[in-house]
Amino acid sequence: MKPFSGIGAACALAMLATPLWADEIVVGDLHPITGPANFYGLPESRAIQLAVEEINAAGGLSVGGESHTFRIQTEDTQANPTVGVSALKKLVSSDVRFVIGPLSSGVGPALFPIIDRSDAITQIIDGTIAEGVTNGRNIFRNQATVSQYDVSVVALFKAKGYGSVTMMTDRFHAGFVGTQPALAASLKELGAEIAGEEGYKLGDTDFSATLTRVASRNPDVLLIRGYPAEGALITKQARQLGFEGQVVWEMVSPPSTVLKNISAAEMEGVYNCIPATTEDYIALGNEKAIALEEAYRARFNEPAGELSVLSYDAVHILKAAIEKAGSLENAAVNAALADLTVEEVPQLISDYVPGEGGQLFDDKGQVTLRSAVSVWQGEGWHPATDVIR
Amino acid sequence: MPRTDLLRVTVAAVALFLVAATLALRLDDYLLYVVTLGAIFATLAVSFDVLLGYTGYLSLAHGALFGVGAYACGILTAHHGWPFWAALPAAGLVAGAAGAVIALLAFRTRGLYFAVLTLGIGLIGHQLFLVLAGLTGGVGGFVGIPSPGRPDWVPLDQNGWNALLALALLLATFLAAQLFVRSRLGAACLAVREDLTLAQALGIRVGQARLAAFVFSAIFTGFAGALFAAISNFVAPESFTVLGAGFQLVALVVVGGMGTLWGPILGAALLTALPEALRVASGYSLMAYGVLLLVFVIFAPRGLASLATAGLARLRTGAGFRAAPAGERRP
Incomplete structure (x- = not known):
């Protein structure tokens, strides 16, 4: 069964499928929903929404034998460092301890010192490609670097x-x-x-x-x-x-x-x-990417964004790490993230190159995405398989 | 102005500071951060009001001066190991020195030409932050600026300490500005604003007054920049653009009320809180900002200060009030 098939009905039944006593784990969604970079940020935020709905509809997370669900708290960075810091402070004040984002190369470095010295925030960056914004301790990134x-x-x-x-x-x-x-x-x-x-x-x-x-x-x-x-x-x-x-x-x-x-x-x-984006994976016939695209179109009436696969992956990476840790404590989840292997997250869409031992992240908390080149043909990009297979 | 009046203003300002600090320290970290940012922008607005409100000269170079203070603090603390308390006054002096150079150049012109010339200087300043990457980190920003040192005996966490410092800097700036505008230099600045030719004819040392106002404004802008850098632990050139920080300062003072010193604090509070309050509908945030500017310029050109004053007068007399229409001159 495709991960997103019948997602509308599944979402409607999510509350019934999920035990009423399930505790919520709030995920901070930190992206530019408005402003000059919202054409990247909004599709990322929506992909997080879809992934969370899919996970909750399938019964949520099992943490140490207890059932939990994800809930999203979205804050808009507007791709502006000062606004981004303010958005992060708002999440932290709401006791949000798991954050996905940001997108912008201006916002990532501004958030880094705050999150780096915190032992109560775990961050997975799915957008910015700026160098030096991960630490492998509590800040990880499933996007490529420049x-x-x-x-x-x-x-x-x-x-x-x-x-x-x-x-x-x-x-x-x-x-x-x-x-x-x-x-x-x-x-x-x-x-x-x-x-x-x-x-x-x-x-x-x-x-x-x-x-x-x-x-x-x-x-x-x-x-x-x-x-x-x-x-x-x-x-x-x-x-x-x-x-x-x-x-x-x-x-x-x-x-x-x-x-x-x-x-x-x-x-x-x-x-x-x-590295390959949503459209490339669809063109390559990646079934999970196609399913995400179909779910995205059905829900938002437009195609998924180029980076949507990364945001979708980030939610599943977080889920896998929390379940592996068997705990909601940041320290345990951080350790699980550092040790997580690509094989332990079968829902991943993007083509991550495993490290030695199969790890998803290197010691700096950075993934390696397989290199790719696309060529414009007709109405869009297509993998240039003659250049990089 | 009588000394008792200054004393009364000082007591009132200190009392308001104590109330604001007490209330702020009860807030959660997010709201505390909004208060901290608001206090820093209020400091900028008060120092800018000394120049714009008391001499009538519109400087668009203050966004860059804000950046000079921020980068000076970052370089001194992160690269040279200076403690924040040594870097803060140094950053103010560096910004003051830069302000003096700008003033000597810019005061060769008046009116629109002054604004355009300072606009050019603001653009150059922003470009220098980008180009001097070895010092400033360039477009990637300056990372790793230490937070303001917190004494062990202070029973606050870093966020509370940051907010307290920002409010204290605002208080110090406001009191220093009160002293300045009540001095002979302040009186000379007012004469410059009202009629430059007449002031010159009366033998007022116009150049000295304008220079003093610009340098005063630049020093406190530098202090605000230094505190902003230390609290953020990171600064990037995009925080100091002419179209961003430069025009924002003008907006804070216009909305608050030029030439009042306390009005710009209200303007900063409103215009810092508004985007945060509109976070849920942030697409409308900029529009609301623009509409506010339009409303104030057309219906209350003397800003929130005039509305507040008129409201108080109405309460006292029971009479109706109206804000001064556009173009009406101050008494």
Whole structure:
């Protein structure tokens, strides 16, 4: 049976299926529900909702022989560090001890010092790719780091043998800016000349001056690192200004957002170098991803977000750790998370590379997601299996 | 102004501080954090009111000065091991020195040109926070700033201590501002605000008065930045943008009531609490913020302070009251 088949009826029966004496475990859902990053954050929050409903409908969690259910408390970070800290404080004041999120590379580092020194919060990060925001003690992440994104870029360059590249990076994206020197060094090692390093910022709409310069240098590749709305405009304007090389993206980019600023025809053949997202797993025929997509569409009348699989996974990771710990104490759950193996969470959708001993997280609390490259064909992204199998 | 009046203001302010601190320390950590943030923004608003409300000069560089104080505290405590209590005054002095340089440059202009020039300085400041990554952490932010040291004898946890410090800084800023505006320099600032040419003709040292107001404002803005950094343990350039912190300060003072010193505290309380109160409908939070600004500018341009004053007068006399219409000059 598909995990989500009949989910509507299952949810309606959830209260009947779940023992009335079941205690609730509150999960803090910390994502940008509003603001400039809500097109990432809302689908993540909704995926958490679906996973929790699925778990509760199936009888909840068994902790030390007692039955429990999950309840979500959602707080909006608005992708703003100050608002994010305030949201976390609100969760903690409500005695929430398990948190999933945040999304933004600006919010993650702001929350880190607060959670790092707390022994009453366990965090699973399902969004931000910024470096240095996990500790392997009580902060874990099932999303890739920027460095893991870069691995896919390097793999593409290796496969295609590109000779030169100009990078255009969102200069306010902490993660991308932080790893740019290392990525440039890796590409140089492969023999690619760095023809230029340009910057832009979220909300920019006219890139003609920069792109005229890029076109005049005529690099083999224009590598765009940032967010999809600007990525689409840059791609479109680069083509209009005569750039004929390969356009490569490095960003989570829902087709619905991409197509607001560019036609599908103009996107044809663009590569995207990030670990597989919801759409990739669906294209690869992953049954759990397809089931999540169907449940998401049935519930919200739109496709799941690119990162929804990670949020869905995060809830199941938390459930597995709590059940493994047999306790709701943070210290016990933290230890269980550190020791959790990929095999112990059969509901996982994303393609995690197990560590030695099969562990899901490394000693810093970080997962390794398998590298992937997608190519735009028709109306959306498809796995570029000729580059990375 | 009579000395007894200053004494009365001081006693009232200390009493209100004690009441606010007593009430705040009963709140849970989340509400305590909102109070702490509100007190820091109120400190910023009071110090900004000394410049905007008492000289009439609109500076858009104060968001960057807030950042100068924050980063100075972060660098001194996290990189050089200074205790917070040494870094706090140093951060204020660094921001004050930066403010003096900005003032010397900006006071060559007036009115709209002054605002545009300080806007440019605010933008440069924000860019410097991004570019000087070795010092500031760049776009990734400055991580690992130590919390304000809490003496062992204080029977409060760190959150309570943070709130107490923020309220104490607000009290100190308010009293210092009261002293400043009652001084000869403060009187000169008022003369500058009302009629610069006349003030110059009367032999008032206009340049000295304006410079003093700007530097005073910058120092206390720096103090607020330092405390914000220590309480947050992290700062990033996006907290100090012209469009963010810079315009927010203007909003706090306009909504609260320019040239009153206590009105901006009400403005900060309202505009800090509002987004938190609207968390459940945060999509409407910014809209509510904008509507509030519109309402105040059109119907109560002298801010909450004028509404509160008129309300009190009405209670005393039993007569009707109205807020001053837009464009009406202060007495």
